[in-house]
Amino acid sequence: MAETTQVQKSTPVLPWMKNPVDIVDFKETPLTMLPFLDPRLDKALKNVHISSLFPVQVAVWQETIGPGAFERDLCVNSPTGSGKTLSYALPIVQKLATHSVKCLRALVVLPTRDLAVQVKKVFDDIAAAVGLSVGLAVGQSSLADEISALVKAPRLEAGFCYDPEDHANKSRSAVDILVATPGRLMDHINTTKGFTLEHLRYLVVDETDRLLGEAYQSWLPAVLKLSSPNDEVFAPCVEAFSASICGSFKTIRRFGVERGFKDKANPRLVKMLFSATLTRNPSKLDLLDLHHPLFLTTGLSRYAFPEKLEFFKVICESNDKALYLVALLQKLRGEKCIVFTSSKNMTHRLCSLLKCFGNLEMRIKGYSSCQHQAVRSKTLDAFRKGEVEVLVSSDNLSRGTDVEAVANVIIYDVPRYIKAYLHRAGRTARAFQIGRCFTLLLKDEMKKFKALQQKAEISSTVFPLSSESIQSLQPAYTSAFDKLKENVESEAFRKRKVNFKSTKPSRAKTAKV
Numbered sequence: 410m411a412e413t414t415q416v417q418k419s420t421p422v423l424p425w426m427k428n429p430v431d432i433v434d435f436k437e438t439p440l441t442m443l444p445f446l447d448p449r450l451d452k453a454l455k456n457v458h459i460s461s462l463f464p465v466q467v468a469v470w471q472e473t474i475g476p477g478a479f480e481r482d483l484c485v486n487s488p489t490g491s492g493k494t495l496s497y498a499l500p501i502v503q504k505l506a507t508h509s510v511k512c513l514r515a516l517v518v519l520p521t522r523d524l525a526v527q528v529k530k531v532f533d534d535i536a537a538a539v540g541l542s543v544g545l546a547v548g549q550s551s552l553a554d555e556i557s558a559l560v561k562a563p564r565l566e567a568g569f570c571y572d573p574e575d576h577a578n579k580s581r582s583a584v585d586i587l588v589a590t591p592g593r594l595m596d597h598i599n600t601t602k603g604f605t606l607e608h609l610r611y612l613v614v615d616e617t618d619r620l621l622g623e624a625y626q627s628w629l630p631a632v633l634k635l636s637s638p639n640d641e642v643f644a645p646c647v648e649a650f651s652a653s654i655c656g657s658f659k660t661i662r663r664f665g666v667e668r669g670f671k672d673k674a675n676p677r678l679v680k681m682l683f684s685a686t687l688t689r690n691p692s693k694l695d696l697l698d699l700h701h702p703l704f705l706t707t708g709l710s711r712y713a714f715p716e717k718l719e720f721f722k723v724i725c726e727s728n729d730k731a732l733y734l735v736a737l738l739q740k741l742r743g744e745k746c747i748v749f750t751s752s753k754n755m756t757h758r759l760c761s762l763l764k765c766f767g768n769l770e771m772r773i774k775g776y777s778s779c780q781h782q783a784v785r786s787k788t789l790d791a792f793r794k795g796e797v798e799v800l801v802s803s804d805n806l807s808r809g810t811d812v813e814a815v816a817n818v819i820i821y822d823v824p825r826y827i828k829a830y831l832h833r834a835g836r837t838a839r840a841f842q843i844g845r846c847f848t849l850l851l852k853d854e855m856k857k858f859k860a861l862q863q864k865a866e867i868s869s870t871v872f873p874l875s876s877e878s879i880q881s882l883q884p885a886y887t888s889a890f891d892k893l894k895e896n897v898e899s900e901a902f903r904k905r906k907v908n909f910k911s912t913k914p915s916r917a918k919t920a921k922v
């Protein structure tokens with residue numbers, strides 16, 4: 410067990426946040442040294458080239474498997490790319506591996522569809538090895554298709570049910586674990602026959618601060634209400650649950666019995682919160698009705714960045730920031746880069762401008778909420794495969810997205826909030842690899858950036874771009890700009906023409922009415 414650490418800076422308001430478990434005290438641990446690991450999971454992990462667990466994974470494992478397991482709800486604050494997904498997926502799958510009757514026992518909620526797909530993949534890598542199925546509720550397929558993948562109707566022949574598992578003659582869950590976005594989750598809660606949360610044992614709220622920051626149709630109160638333990642519902646499962654929760658172990662540090670807070674009847678819904686910027690706002694955390702929460706965090710700083718992330722700033726002498734971006738991209742040619750802008754419109758404009766540069770010789774794509782989800786997913790896929798080298802994006806991509814081998818993040822517009830900066834920067838230097846974060850700065854942005862750096866407790870080195878390289882790009886930049894203007898004008902003309910055509914009959918119709 411790790412020693413608890415007294416947080417000295419920006420003391421959190423909530424008392425249970427004052428003595429966190431420091432993840433820094435944990436070391437990467439080979440799977441062979443991990444206590445209680447199911448051999449089937451050991452094999453499944455090795456199949457996906459994971460032979461050791463990262464510190465946050467070891468820390469969470471210790472609190473969830475073995476003595477004192479899941480006695481308390483967990484709130485985990487750990488840097489981007491430190492492996493939080495597997496830190497919850499592995500213990501949940503190990504815990505559920507002992508259950509033979511299929512019902513929905515674990516729910517993982519994420520803010521976006523692409524993130525949910527990414528997390529499901531992590532569960533898929535290990536769940537099948539112990540006979541568990543994982544479902545996805547994100548609106549990727551039609552509601553009907555999703556329903557048939559999540560809920561099994563009873564098999565009736567001549568009015569009789571022959572399947573012993575269908576004894577109750579009711580629809581039942583086809584999955585043990587569900588990864589969902591709040592909107593689609595609410596659709597199933599409200600309309601899907603046979604979809605129930607009454608057996609739910611584990612609730613993971615990933616990217617907690619983002620999910621609690623928006624109402625999302627009140628998904629949280631709905632989940633908490635529908636999953637509250639109810640003696641009648643749980644009666645047949647209680648024995649099995651209790652055995653899996655407590656095992657034969659007695660007590661260790663932080664074990665509930667020792668602290669005298671074993672006040673909730675088992676089984677209870679265990680909640681696990683994860684973020685690289687976990688909220689410390691008591692009113693937000695209150696919404697979760699946490700059970701003696703345990704706070705796990707990395708180091709003493711409020712904001713922790715990946716260990717091997719280097720910071721650079723590019724000072725733009727003129728107002729033509731795009732020119733500096735092009736010069737930088739040319740220097741980084743051949744490496745995967747994500748360029749972050751302040752908005753979807755900016756993403757569109759910048760991407761269009763870059764495409765007007767005739768001789769850039771790199772594949773550049775935009776990713777923003779302007780695009781249809783299918784287009785976005787395709788773009789992300791192409792970027793993952795290396796078919797696209799430079800992805801220009803708004804903050805849509807900044808949270809949680811894991812793309813292997815992103816060498817550089819370029820922050821084109823300095824964000825207002827440090828959290829946004831941290832999540833953007835965290836798309837590189839993942840899984841303890843090296844990575845670089847460049848921030849492009851106009852003269853009047855320097856003060857704002859300095860304040861942001863101070864808050865983040867980071868410093869950056871000036872990245873030199875020679876004035877010759879900038880000047881040599883000037884003619885290409887001017888003609889790219891002209892081309893862009895032409896494109897915009899002809900696009901606007903085309904739109905006006907289409908609008909005129911489509912409004913003509915309806916005007917006539919209106920006139921007729």
Ligand SMILES: Nc1ncnc2c1ncn2[C@@H]1O[C@H](COP(=O)(O)OP(=O)(O)OP(=O)(O)O)[C@@H](O)[C@H]1O
Pocket residue numbers: 458459460461462463466487488489490491492493494495684685808809810811813835839840
């Ligand atoms: N034990 C491990 N060994 C090797 N690679 C790992 C291990 N655990 C996770 N990874 C890899 O590390 C990367 C980052 O993991 P993950 O996406 O879970 O990070 P995260 O902490 O959730 O980041 P974010 O805060 O940005 O969401 C992934 O590519 C994942 O496959």
